[in-house]
Structure formats: C-alpha cells, structure tokens
Amino acid sequence: MPRTALLAIVIVPGDRRSIAGQIVDAIRRKISATELAVGDQLPSVRGLAQQLAVNPNTVSKAYAELVSGSWLVSRAGMGLYVAAQRDPLSDGERNRRLDAAVDRFVNEVVAIRANPDEAVERVGEALGELGLRQSA
Amino acid sequence: MPRTALLAIVIVPGDRRSIAGQIVDAIRRKISATELAVGDQLPSVRGLAQQLAVNPNTVSKAYAELVSGSWLVSRAGMGLYVAAQRDPLSDGERNRRLDAAVDRFVNEVVAIRANPDEAVERVGEALGELGLRQSA
Amino acid sequence: MPRTALLAIVIVPGDRRSIAGQIVDAIRRKISATELAVGDQLPSVRGLAQQLAVNPNTVSKAYAELVSGSWLVSRAGMGLYVAAQRDPLSDGERNRRLDAAVDRFVNEVVAIRANPDEAVERVGEALGELGLRQSA
Amino acid sequence: MPRTALLAIVIVPGDRRSIAGQIVDAIRRKISATELAVGDQLPSVRGLAQQLAVNPNTVSKAYAELVSGSWLVSRAGMGLYVAAQRDPLSDGERNRRLDAAVDRFVNEVVAIRANPDEAVERVGEALGELGLRQSA
C-alpha cells in the first residue's frame, strides 16, 4: 500500500562521498532492504533538504541520479515514487561489476591485514540486513 | 629458505588504479597468500620495470610504499626482501578501516542490484584463496 | 577553526635526510606540537615548492608520505588538510619501534662519550616542547 | 685490578647494523657502564670470534674501530686492553653531535606517535644503567 515515507538518513560531514552521494547510497540501501517499498512516495525535495539541513539543490541532484538509475520514478506534479524493480543491467555487466567490487574489497582487506574470516563474516552480516531480494 | 622471486604481475592499462598502485596491490596479495614468503628477495627495481615495461621510478614508488607499510624491508645495496609479518595497525584502526571497506562494498553491491548471497559467496571464495593466516 | 597554514620550514642542503624527508619531519613535528591544528589546510604543492625552491615533485612526495601515514588527508581538488589524530599503530608495534629508537639513541650517546644525565635532560627539553598530547 | 673480561654479547642476525657494528656498540656500552674497567684485557680475536660464532675478521674489524676511537689500546704481543678514558672529542663537537642525536630521536618519537613522557622515561632508564661517569 503506497505511503509517504519518512527517511532516516544521517549525513556525515567528514565523509569522502559528497552529500548527494550519501543520500543516493542511503536511499538505494533502503529500497534494497525493502525499507522503502515499490510505490512509496518520497519526501519532497524541499522537505528532505530541510530535514537534513542541506541545500535543496543537493537533494534534487540525488533524486535525479536515482531517477536516471531507475530506482525512482517521477509522476508529473505528484512527486517521486519508488520504482518497480526491473533491472537495467545485463547479467554480464552486473557480473563484471560485482567481480570488480569483490576485487577492490579483497585488496582493502589485504592492505589492512584484516582477518579474512572476519571480513567475510562482516560482509555477510551487512548484506544479511538487506534480506533476500531481487535477481536471485 | 630465502629465494629470489619471479613475479607474475599483469599491468592493466585501463585500470583506475595507478600503475604503481597495481604493483602494490599485486605484491601485497602475493605476500598475504604466502606466494611470496618472508625473506624472499624481490626483483630489482630495474628488472621489474623492464619486465612490466614501465619506468623504473614507478616500480621504485611502489616498492617505497610497500616498505613504508612494513611489507618489505630494504637492505642497502642488497635489494628488497619480504618483511617478517607483524601487525602494524592498532585493533581500533583496523576495525575502523574494515568497517569502511565493508560499507563501501555493500553500497556497490546494492548499486548494481547484485544478489547479496552471491556477493557474500564470491567474497568468501576470493578471501579463501588467501589461506588462513593473519591476525587470527 | 580551519585556516591555511604558513609553514616555516628550513631546508638544510647538507642534511643526511632527503629534502622530502626533512619536509616530512618538519610537518610531523608541527602537527605533534599543535602548531598545525586538525583541519588546517597546508600550502599547495606548487606553493611550498616555490617557497622552498625545490621541485614540486619533491613536495608532492613528502605530502604523499604524510597522507599514507594518516597525518594528512587529501580532498580532491581542494588541497591537503591536517587529519584527525588517531593512533594508527598497534601498541606492540609502537613499543617495538620506541625500544629500537631508544637503543639507537643510547648507542650514539655512548659513542660520543656524552654525559648521560645531560642527554636525558636535553631529550626532556626537546620532547617537552611538543606539549602533552598524544596516546597518554 | 686488571683482569681478563668475559664478554656477554648477543649478535642479532636480523639487525640493521653490521655484525662488527653490533660488537662495537656492545663493547662501548660495557665500557661506559664500567662493566669493563680501564686496564681490563679483552678476549682474543679468535676467542671472541669462536664464542660469537662469527668470522675472526669481523671481530678484528670491530677491535680496530674501537682502537682508532681510543676505547681500546693495543699492547704489542699482549693483546687489547680497555684504554684510559680521555676524550678525543672537543666540547663543541660533542655538543653538536648530541644535539643531532637528540633531534633524530625526537623525530622518531614523533613519527611513531609515542608518548613523549614515556619516551623520556625510557631514555632515562636506559642511560641510567650506564651509571654516572665521564665528562660531567
């Protein structure tokens, strides 16, 4: 049932990512974890900007990126809604990118001399919170 | 028994990482996987530079970074050797960095809409290849 | 409040340390003595190079080493800033290195037949100037 | 009363210093700590070489350096003895070198982010073991 979502997002000032990037990541995660359901309406640009105490343009930029990535859809004059999840990436492309991401992660784990088992465990926990969803 | 290593490293031109960065990553992985053992001598700066068809300064930069990170030790006029593996990072710092790495990885997995279970599995495989060694 | 620092650094030509090394030592000392505060911006690579009359690459190398040692952070296109001071080294590693440094120093004191009490006094004075800050 | 000393020296294979350098440092320390008294005879080159399981030439090289630095004197055909301690360094020269050594030490303490107070304390302990001796 469509509803208007309240977004619990925390902006970290010292983060390497841009503020818009942090908003994008947070919303993508919430959609992936079905914390935001298909059809849910998102807060208005001005509303979210005020809530997060950031510039409305920043929120607008984040929303635009999510729309272009098919995470959100815009209904003219009615606001933004979580889009139905069809996948814009081909299997091959997704596989390639996943490989690259895994490779990057392994490099980081090695670089900090972290325990491999613990690293796997933490990834499992973090991804487990997303539940079991799409593209199985 | 110390030996002189032959490094199978492939430099990918299109890689986002710098050439020196690719060398650093490759050597750190080989050390972590015990493909390079403590005490092994590394190829000379000029030798590896010729093998990889890059500038000796680039190899030197990579080696310097590995020395400063305690992965290698330099014996004046004698070459570079794989250092005894101790834990140079504090637990707190390593934890902080592992958390950040996990967070980045999760963001990437979500962004490409990859299957979380498959992502965990692939990380497990990739890290499993490193064997069970450090900071248990 | 973050500010842009002016660095009073003197490069000594005859010094055994490299030019880059001298820059690194000087900046580390200033940070330790809180002469450079967390968040302060450092002079640009080109600016400091011109001030010290050295090659920009030399300054860049010094900065790179300070970044890799978590003394500075780089914000893309924005310059370099003094990083928040955490303890990147494990207690064991720091202890080991301190022991080695003390041992080296004692050997030097003995070798020049300096008065031990005077040596201790001078170390106390020199370290006292750094104030009482880290890893208490 | 002149006696023939037994030297408790430990050679560390992985040490950055040469073996001869380690022997020199060790003997200088023992003389400074009056563990070796003026007039004491040192072990023969062959004897010490056998005891330490190193090449006699290495011991000979170490002894030669100590003689040239006026730590030992050679009595023809009678062996080597701890020399009377007169100081070959001028006050100015010793002061300069002590300053340099202190500076190096401070740089190392800063680099490893060690606690300054602890560093001073450890130097005090290490130098205290030498007792109160010369050139006061």
Next chain:
DNA sequence: GTGGTCTAGACCACG
C-alpha cells in the same frame, strides 16, 4: 586552481 601520476635522465651511497 588543486593533487596525482608517469616518463626521462641524472647523480649519489652502499656493498
């Protein structure tokens, strides 16, 4: 404008 990287060529110190 900022830092970051790579190349090229030269010189030094060490063993």
Next chain:
DNA sequence: GTGGTCTAGACCACT
C-alpha cells in the same frame, strides 16, 4: 650491481 633521490616536463581528474 643495488636502491634512493631530485629535477624537468607533461598529462589527467576534480572543483
């Protein structure tokens, strides 16, 4: 021979 350093000049990506 080895690594280490500095200079010079070029190109890139980011803001």
